[in-house]
Amino acid sequence: MPSMNKRSRRTKPKPTKRKANHNTSVYHSMDWRKHSKQYRLDNPQCVGCGAKARCVDHIIPVRIGGSFWDIRNHQSLCNGCHAKKSSDESRDIYINSVKNIDQELIPHRGASWKCN
């Protein structure tokens, strides 16, 4: 008589209930990672403060209509500037500044979200 499989009694870890949307999945895609790496090789300095760039940011956030893949909507940022910009975005400060320049694709760079 086969013994009971004890493994089946183990409690499986609950899957994380992350909101899976288009943006998060694309950000983790190989295509984006490759693009981000290459973009930072071509544009190694943070446009906010000149430090070494750690991420590629969407100048106009994708969630408000900015193009995800249009390179004109990309900029290299260090972690500090990206955190500051993201914080401003969440409080609509940056978004309002984008709207104030007639929906141009590329706002002036080096805005108020510099990290230092």
Ligand SMILES: [Zn+2]
């Ligand atoms: Zn910076």
